[in-house]
Amino acid sequence: MAVEATTEKPKNKAWGGGVSPYNVSWGKMYMWFFLVSDAFTFSSLIIAYGVMRHRFADIWPLANDVFTHFPFIEGHIPLAYVGLMTFILIMSSVTMVLAVDAGHKRNNKAVANWMLLTIIGGFMFLGSQAWEWYHFIHGTEQGAYIMNDGTVARPSINATTHEIDLNTLLLPGGKTVSGAEAAEIIATSEHFHGANMVKNEYGHPLFGDFFFFITGFHGFHVFSGVMINIIIFINVLNGVYIKRGHYEQVEKTGLYWHFVDLVWVFVFTFFYLV
């Protein structure tokens, strides 16, 4: 038998032929190298973001001033919402490993349950991202005045009354203008709320472009992952892997799902924290 012949090979001859040098199936190796190439794509996007941020370092908006919403709570709460999104994604990664672990133990029912929880986690993350996009696109109540040269002047908010103060405008880089100068900006500039691909109220237009592209590309990965997870879940329910004798397909899907989590860890750092 071919299997017996391979076991006779000396162990230190991994690359001498006759054995699988990486000791993984072709499917898992393909998944790993696909993920390497996908990681390169994401790296390029995040590095491009970094380059433009360094280029416009003096006027680049701070994420802490942009993403400050939290559902059902009024006020300025930066980072809490993305922190929650990170928690949701890490949690769904845990349920995925538990599904793989249940697969190693050949417990079909447990695999199905953990896969279902992973899918729910994925949908929760996608819903959170939709909510985040909604607020980014619709913008704030005070909006901003976009001048002819593209510079953004944002009305300040009174610290005690929480009312919009049109007498003091905040310029990029921490500068403020007030009085007649502010009135002139308001008279000659376009009042704009939220963000689209061409302009946004938060600062440089590229900030919005990178936000849409990087979180959108990641979100599409999450969406694809959820769809693949659903297919695997249906397979598990139909007993496909009982017939096959092993749950390697769950492992390969798990690799992709953890990768999505891994990318989010970097997006979280470079878009929201740094």
Place this chain on the structure above:
Amino acid sequence: MSAEHHNNDKHDSKHGYYTGDIHNQFIEEHHQSNSVSSIWKTFWILLAITLFEVGIAFTSIPHSILIVIFIVLTIVKAYYIVAYFMHLKHEKKSLAYSIVLPFLLILYLIVMALAEGNYLNLVG
């Protein structure tokens, strides 16, 4: 062909599967290395790091130091995800190196591109 192998070896006490390629080698699954307790340990580490990151973002630590802390902690998180969740720690060393070493090129791109970004304002 490989399906026959599966059926023949189903009674095998060792858990695993065949690679399905020309070698059709038996891959043993290691569950000890990825036990449920180590999964939850990894989860708590990731959660603690994330909470720590969000927490120190609001302190008065200078931004330049914060950036270094955030990037180091991100790499620590990435290590735990890849090593334990994606199980790379327990794969063959040669596979791990084949996957990790190409990222030296990304390191090079980061250094080159960010240096370039600082000078782009000189050309418009």
